[in-house]
Amino acid sequence: MADMTVDQGERLRRPAGVRSIRLGDTTVSYVPDGDVRLRPLDGLPDSTGEVWAAHPEYLDAGGHLVGSVGSLLVEHGDRALLIDAGFGPRSHAAPAGPLATIRGGALPDGLARLGRAPEDIEAVAFTHLHADHLGWAALPAPGGDQPLFAHADYLVSAPEWEQRDLADEQVAALAPRVRTITDGQEVFPGVRVRILPGHTPGHAEYVITGGGRRLIAFGDTAHSPIQIDHPDWSSGFDHDLTRTAEHRRRLVAELAEPGTIGFGVHFADVVFGHVRRGGSGPAWQPLDA
Template sequence: MTNTTTEQARDRMPSAERLRRPAVTRSLRLGDTKVTYVPDGAVELSARGWFPRSTDEDWAAHPEYLDDSGNLAAGIGPLLVEHGDRALLIDAGFGPQSIPAQPGNPRGAIHGGALLDNLAALGRPPATIEAVAITHLHLDHIGWAWHPAPDPAPDRDLPAFAGRDLLVAAPEWAHRHLLAARGITDDILRAMAPQVRTVLDGDEIFPGVHVLLTPGHTAGHASYVITGGGERLIAFGDAMHSPVQVDHPEWSAAADLDPDRAAQERRRLVAELARPGTIGFGVHFADVVFGRVHLDGDGPAWRPVAD
């Protein structure tokens, strides 16, 4: 079961403070399995721009989600899953690059590059990772899967996770041509292709880790369900970008390929997350990446849990 200290920690810091900053490294245990959010970088999201169905009145009622610049603070980084000596990554961060905010773009400034140092601090350099499971083929989830590692060795042009399987849902890979508008170039896809192994809904890809297809954000977006110690954790990628969507699943993101399907999948996810013994992992959920969905008279709400 999740450590009792994990449950107690959720109220040690005001949630509003944590909602306004990107996440730091955080871990919890599911029996013999340890999961750790590993930061790579961060991105700013325009509240109204990122959620076009929201209104100024909505955000006036939810000021706790907005940072000092009036944006949503979101982290970028993978989930490290460790079981015994084995390790899996879910997603691969943004990589060693940065893009400034651009007028009219609902996505503000974005940067990455910290992943390899943070993995090394955890004793998990890329050579110890057996595979990288990709939720979807957007730049902030595949960065280190194609960027060369910063290494002075002769093979420095190889990606950081060269030689490791890149697990991609079959419908996501089949529809990769739809991602050109999101900056996924042929060169990026060619760099990844030799390592890609497609997976299907329900496949077990690592001890206690199963694929759960949640399309809408992209054609083949995948979540991953991790079970252990009598509990389960759903790592839902970009099916949700902010904990405010737990209470507002109808708020599709500007980047959702199919906004209506994405909203349908969010409603299904919220219902699953509200079941007993279930924890969620929202990679972009500011500094409340691990949480549970609680139901009360005001509707579902995200309650953070952390180490």
């Protein structure tokens, strides 16, 4: 922890708020929806009690790993794209397993803080079809019978959609608006999808370029910044632990390249960052505009 500042330690124990960075003519903003708490030894099964005892900065007072739940807003001129749609206006607690608690509901307020209304969003691009990424696109918004983004296109990687759970009511609710996308496709100005199975059969990442930099929105390839130091640690939610770890190792190397920024949607209050390797502190270094 030699390089860990008090501020960064505090940030690892709280979910993220609204944060924005500029990539040339494009603005990317984290839009919070809520937070998630994980049981660390179940959430990251290859970790140990000794590791967490040595790094209490990642855990809340109850011993849970703190994470964020939300979306990435991408703005280019008057146009707006949303990557993932949070958990929606609800909460859930699990008595056992990786997940302890999760709650959503704040996303509309976050959009409003950024000067955007739901009808401004032309498309929602999903990294994958888990409930904490579908929320506001699949569930009725409070006071109505339609999802918040019912007018937008829903972009899902073709292999993810082909292997969807047909019994999942939230996934079924997306169907009328789904448009499948393929690896390498540009889905918005300066935004390309890359499909890298592992966390799910068709998990997608989004690479956003502008101003001589690129941002990789890597979805659930990593759930916590501690995985940047331990890329072999796959999560208890991963579909293919080995494949996800292989990709995570490549991703960590990529995030250490000049001009490359990462976006971890579930990373506490350090969602934007870059990788610094070989130092005495954590590899994930938060980046704020």
